[in-house]
Amino acid sequence: MNKTLLSSALVAVMAAVAFAPSAQATDGTINFTGAVTGSTCTVQINGAAGPATVTLPTVSTTALSASGATAGQTAFKINLSGCAGSPTATKASTFFENGPTVNAAGRLANTGTATGVDVQLVNSDNSVITAGSAAPTTGAGVATITANAATLNYYARYYATAAATAGTVASSVQFSVIYQ
Numbered sequence: 001m002n003k004t005l006l007s008s009a010l011v012a013v014m015a016a017v018a019f020a021p022s023a024q025a026t027d028g029t030i031n032f033t034g035a036v037t038g039s040t041c042t043v044q045i046n047g048a049a050g051p052a053t054v055t056l057p058t059v060s061t062t063a064l065s066a067s068g069a070t071a072g073q074t075a076f077k078i079n080l081s082g083c084a085g086s087p088t089a090t091k092a093s094t095f096f097e098n099g100p101t102v103n104a105a106g107r108l109a110n111t112g113t114a115t116g117v118d119v120q121l122v123n124s125d126n127s128v129i130t131a132g133s134a135a136p137t138t139g140a141g142v143a144t145i146t147a148n149a150a151t152l153n154y155y156a157r158y159y160a161t162a163a164a165t166a167g168t169v170a171s172s173v174q175f176s177v178i179y180q
Contacts, residue, residue: 041177045076045078059158066160067160072157073122074156075154077152078177080151083149091145091180092142092180094137094177095137095175096131096173097131102131105130108120110170111171112168113167116161116165121155121173123140123153124153127140
């Protein structure tokens with residue numbers, strides 16, 4: 001009798017679960033807006049077209065002996081010219097994109113032989129740039145387009161993730177110019 005009662009109870013529970021109302025997700029709407037410009041600015045880095053190289057100075061491992069230490073800060077400029085294509089764009093900023101050389105901290109991972117060192121990007125006011133961040137660029141990272149031109153000023157520097165060892169440092173980053 002206990003087996004029959006147990007079997008009946010089990011069948012009743014299974015039927016209740018099978019026929020229970022299921023929860024449905026609420027539908028929603030996402031709107032997307034944007035703009036397409038007639039043309040964009042001509043982009044140069046430190047006055048040169050095409051892929052550019054910013055050479056950091058040679059520094060001693062003692063300058064990068066502890067995690068968080070920085071050294072070799074080097075200025076570079078992204079020059080914009082010929083910005084006549086969009087009369088509504090009055091400001092420009094740079095988005096340093098996430099990619100294979102960008103680590104979780106938003107620094108550029110070293111692909112050279114030195115260990116314990118990344119390349120860190122900073123704005124002209126020394127505020128740290130987190131490459132790949134979805135946060136909008138503000139303050140020193142935004143330039144006003146005047147006479148169809150603008151200059152965005154940045155720095156690159158070594159950043160110790162641990163006590164650095166001697167060797168080469170190399171990295172790269174893709175970027176996009178954002179017009180506002």
